[in-house]
Amino acid sequence: MCATYESLSKKQRQAEFTKVKSHFDSLKELGLKLNMARGKPGKEQLDLVSDILTVMVSPADCVSDGVDVRNYGELTGIPAAKRLFADILGCKPEECIIGGNASLTLMYDTISKAYTHGLLHSETPWSKLDKVKFLCPAPGYDRHFKITESFGAEMIVVPMTEAGPDMDLVEELVKDEAVKGMWCVPKYSNPDGIIYSDETIKRIANLKPAAKDFTLMWDNAYCVHEFDGDFVPFADIISLCREAGNPDMVWEFASTSKITFPGAGVSVMASSVENVAYMEKLLTVQTISYDKVNQLRHVKYLKDKAHTLALMKRHAEILRPKFQCVLRWLDQEIAPLGIATWQRPKGGYFVSVNTAPGLAKRTLALCKEAGVVMTGAGATFPYGKDPKDSNIRIAPSLPPVAELEQAMDVFCTCLKLAALEQA
Amino acid sequence: MCATYESLSKKQRQAEFTKVKSHFDSLKELGLKLNMARGKPGKEQLDLVSDILTVMVSPADCVSDGVDVRNYGELTGIPAAKRLFADILGCKPEECIIGGNASLTLMYDTISKAYTHGLLHSETPWSKLDKVKFLCPAPGYDRHFKITESFGAEMIVVPMTEAGPDMDLVEELVKDEAVKGMWCVPKYSNPDGIIYSDETIKRIANLKPAAKDFTLMWDNAYCVHEFDGDFVPFADIISLCREAGNPDMVWEFASTSKITFPGAGVSVMASSVENVAYMEKLLTVQTISYDKVNQLRHVKYLKDKAHTLALMKRHAEILRPKFQCVLRWLDQEIAPLGIATWQRPKGGYFVSVNTAPGLAKRTLALCKEAGVVMTGAGATFPYGKDPKDSNIRIAPSLPPVAELEQAMDVFCTCLKLAALEQA
Numbered sequence: 132m133c134a135t136y137e138s139l140s141k142k143q144r145q146a147e148f149t150k151v152k153s154h155f156d157s158l159k160e161l162g163l164k165l166n167m168a169r170g171k172p173g174k175e176q177l178d179l180v181s182d183i184l185t186v187m188v189s190p191a192d193c194v195s196d197g198v199d200v201r202n203y204g205e206l207t208g209i210p211a212a213k214r215l216f217a218d219i220l221g222c223k224p225e226e227c228i229i230g231g232n233a234s235l236t237l238m239y240d241t242i243s244k245a246y247t248h249g250l251l252h253s254e255t256p257w258s259k260l261d262k263v264k265f266l267c268p269a270p271g272y273d274r275h276f277k278i279t280e281s282f283g284a285e286m287i288v289v290p291m292t293e294a295g296p297d298m299d300l301v302e303e304l305v306k307d308e309a310v311k312g313m314w315c316v317p318k319y320s321n322p323d324g325i326i327y328s329d330e331t332i333k334r335i336a337n338l339k340p341a342a343k344d345f346t347l348m349w350d351n352a353y354c355v356h357e358f359d360g361d362f363v364p365f366a367d368i369i370s371l372c373r374e375a376g377n378p379d380m381v382w383e384f385a386s387t388s389k390i391t392f393p394g395a396g397v398s399v400m401a402s403s404v405e406n407v408a409y410m411e412k413l414l415t416v417q418t419i420s421y422d423k424v425n426q427l428r429h430v431k432y433l434k435d436k437a438h439t440l441a442l443m444k445r446h447a448e449i450l451r452p453k454f455q456c457v458l459r460w461l462d463q464e465i466a467p468l469g470i471a472t473w474q475r476p477k478g479g480y481f482v483s484v485n486t487a488p489g490l491a492k493r494t495l496a497l498c499k500e501a502g503v504v505m506t507g508a509g510a511t512f513p514y515g516k517d518p519k520d521s522n523i524r525i526a527p528s529l530p531p532v533a534e535l536e537q538a539m540d541v542f543c544t545c546l547k548l549a550a551l552e553q554a
Numbered sequence: 555m556c557a558t559y560e561s562l563s564k565k566q567r568q569a570e571f572t573k574v575k576s577h578f579d580s581l582k583e584l585g586l587k588l589n590m591a592r593g594k595p596g597k598e599q600l601d602l603v604s605d606i607l608t609v610m611v612s613p614a615d616c617v618s619d620g621v622d623v624r625n626y627g628e629l630t631g632i633p634a635a636k637r638l639f640a641d642i643l644g645c646k647p648e649e650c651i652i653g654g655n656a657s658l659t660l661m662y663d664t665i666s667k668a669y670t671h672g673l674l675h676s677e678t679p680w681s682k683l684d685k686v687k688f689l690c691p692a693p694g695y696d697r698h699f700k701i702t703e704s705f706g707a708e709m710i711v712v713p714m715t716e717a718g719p720d721m722d723l724v725e726e727l728v729k730d731e732a733v734k735g736m737w738c739v740p741k742y743s744n745p746d747g748i749i750y751s752d753e754t755i756k757r758i759a760n761l762k763p764a765a766k767d768f769t770l771m772w773d774n775a776y777c778v779h780e781f782d783g784d785f786v787p788f789a790d791i792i793s794l795c796r797e798a799g800n801p802d803m804v805w806e807f808a809s810t811s812k813i814t815f816p817g818a819g820v821s822v823m824a825s826s827v828e829n830v831a832y833m834e835k836l837l838t839v840q841t842i843s844y845d846k847v848n849q850l851r852h853v854k855y856l857k858d859k860a861h862t863l864a865l866m867k868r869h870a871e872i873l874r875p876k877f878q879c880v881l882r883w884l885d886q887e888i889a890p891l892g893i894a895t896w897q898r899p900k901g902g903y904f905v906s907v908n909t910a911p912g913l914a915k916r917t918l919a920l921c922k923e924a925g926v927v928m929t930g931a932g933a934t935f936p937y938g939k940d941p942k943d944s945n946i947r948i949a950p951s952l953p954p955v956a957e958l959e960q961a962m963d964v965f966c967t968c969l970k971l972a973a974l975e976q977a
Contacts, residue, residue, distance in 0.1 A: 177624040201600040232845040239840040258681040395847035417662040422655040424818035
């Protein structure tokens with residue numbers, strides 16, 4: 132079948148439906164249990180990095196810059212971990228707070244503190260305001276949106292372009308002083324895999340928001356996460372904001388969750404030294420220190436940016452065939468039919484598929500019926516509401532390639548079926 | 555000098571002052587740098603437990619109850635860690651949420667969520683209330699008080715007795731529906747080292763607070779932390795509250811910070827399964843999971859309650875001489891003078907000294923002058939204000955005994971000097 136579905140006669144369409152339905156039924160009978168729901172590394176990646184378990188084995192291994200990491204203290208992290216992350220992110224060590232096992236928690240805590248205590252330039256805690264609005268480039272990361280939703284912010288969708296968020300719209304929206312911030316995944320955006328252009332980043336750094344405490348939530352989750360080709364250098368947003376006269380406008384986040392162990396790594400939040408000092412005062416009440424043993428473990432294992440990039444090349448060897456599998460299925464099975472388009476990312480953890488309007492929910496319901504779990508339809512939009520019911524996030528990292536072949540067979544079949552049902 | 559200071563004639567007092575002052579000056583000349591400020595374990599204790607670094611060395615070590623702890627998931631913690639903490643605390647595994655490296659963070663987050671989202675039985679988030687009051691048995695733990703202070707709660711001092719908080723007063727105070735909770739360190743209270751009596755605990759579990767979301771912040775920090783004598787069994791507050799018809803009134807907290815590595819251990823919060831389910835919903839937004847590799851590392855190292863208690867006996871061997879040193883100095887140098895009283899704890903991390911009124915600040919200022927850093931005067935009271943300027947918390951765990959001898963020499967000298975200056 133090489134013609135687009137739109138060009139089919141009613142009879143041809145009926146024949147195609149019968150064929151696709153029959154294949155769907157045969158797939159259902161396999162009783163598959165496959166998961167492409169989350170950006171979860173696979174076992175091979177976990178095994179790749181398991182030497183991190185043995186880089187610290189004795190008391191002598193536990194001293195770094197004169198600090199015994201086994202004891203309390205060093206609230207903002209050990210100096211060696213600040214140097215490592217500054218090297219990776221291109222910022223300065225003194226601009227870094229090294230956190231616990233999850234950058235998501237650092238983001239949640241930042242928004243939470245904005246509500247309960249206010250940020251550096253807040254006139255009042257956000258909980259005291261009648262209205263807080265947050266800009267949400269979409270499709271985007273569902274867990275970002277859940278945070279601002281959970282605190283009752285009004286989320287405003289900003290369409291994503293090939294170059295990042297629609298900046299004409301963003302520049303207009305920030306004139307409203309109720310707009311307090313914007314979620315960004317600037318490199319290999321979740322789910323599109325888009326790298327914000329230099330022009331976009333420059334315009335973001337030069338925003339003139341009405342709210343003095345407007346905050347970029349700059350989630351650089353995939354800062355060194357190329358799976359195809361060499362490391363792509365990326366601007367340091369902290370310097371750019373400083374140069375633009377907005378030194379305290381950004382908090383950048385990153386973690387080692389997709390470098391070492393997911394959920395057992397080390398996170399970082401970075402900003403101006405003034406922001407760091409302010410946040411440190413608030414953090415003093417919340418904790419005595421984060422897990423410095425794990426911080427030092429990561430420093431010993433990752434060493435520096437160059438060594439980390441070499442490790443990421445090995446992750447890439449594992450991930451690339453999975454992404455190639457996804458794209459091969461889409462190119463062969465879906466491209467000719469004119470029922471969806473997709474991105475071809477070179478890094479990150481997702482392939483973002485945009486179906487013809489109204490097909491996403493039904494496609495994923497069919498996938499579920501056939502034993503393939505995907506990120507819920509709509510999840511990539513604020514409030515879980517995709518206005519076109521079109522965006523589907525494919526997360527191919529967890530299953531081995533053999534399972535992925537099956538899962539993509541299911542996915543393509545379900546997408547076709549959804550399209551054919553619709554007419 | 556064996557007479558009380560009060561009984562001295564002016565001349566005797568002057569002679570004593572000259573003698574003590576001269577000793578103080580000679581101590582000052584030593585240029586000491588000693589720290590008795592925080593309940594920080596010493597290096598010997600850290601070395602004692604450093605085998606924990608090598609209990610997990612390979613991918614095969616990373617699977618527990620079928621869960622690969624190296625990957626995302628298991629928000630409320632791995633089952634084996636729940637079983638371990640339930641064994642230690644005397645509650646049920648399903649009543650436990652296993653957290654990250656700091657129980658203080660779990661406490662902060664609980665209060666924070668009460669303010670931003672409300673607790674299970676809250677009619678409104680606390681941030682929307684005109685007034686939130688919190689009961690603070692004092693002397694108590696400064697970091698508890700800092701949390702409620704940071705959120706703007708009005709803290710009400712409840713005097714500590716030998717049996718725990720003054721329960722007549724507590725029962726009266728909870729009739730005010732603005733009173734939303736109470737901080738408790740029920741076993742080896744910080745700083746007094748008092749174990750709440752069975753009667754006190756029963757009265758606490760049977761409180762009838764006006765506020766439906768009244769919450770006991772039950773920080774069982776020293777649940778297995780005897781340094782003198784055998785483990786003292788302790789009531790399970792969760793059962794008691796359930797039996798009293800207050801199933802959701804308590805959150806219990808604990809951690810391994812003074813069992814394995816301070817700040818690199820595992821924490822727990824425990825309550826009714828209904829409270830756990832409610833909290834899990836809120837936590838889903840904050841994190842994907844806590845560090846399960848470290849959870850499993852602790853399970854493998856600590857095994858169960860019996861094995862943990864055996865380890866605590868070895869900690870006790872290290873700690874006991876330090877407490878004996880503190881008490882010996884106080885008994886010999888201070889007891890005869892009638893200028894202070896103190897507790898004689900058998901567990902926990904502190905000795906609480908109550909000086910004659912008005913001596914605490916001056917004593918600690920003199921200590922600082924002579925190079926000995928102590929917990930700030932007043933820190934054991936809400937807002938840092940000790941109405942009698944009397945309570946001093948001695949934390950003898952960090953310095954080796956030889957240093958502690960010097961530090962206690964300084965402390966006793968400074969206390970005498972402060973008393974002699976006052977007349």
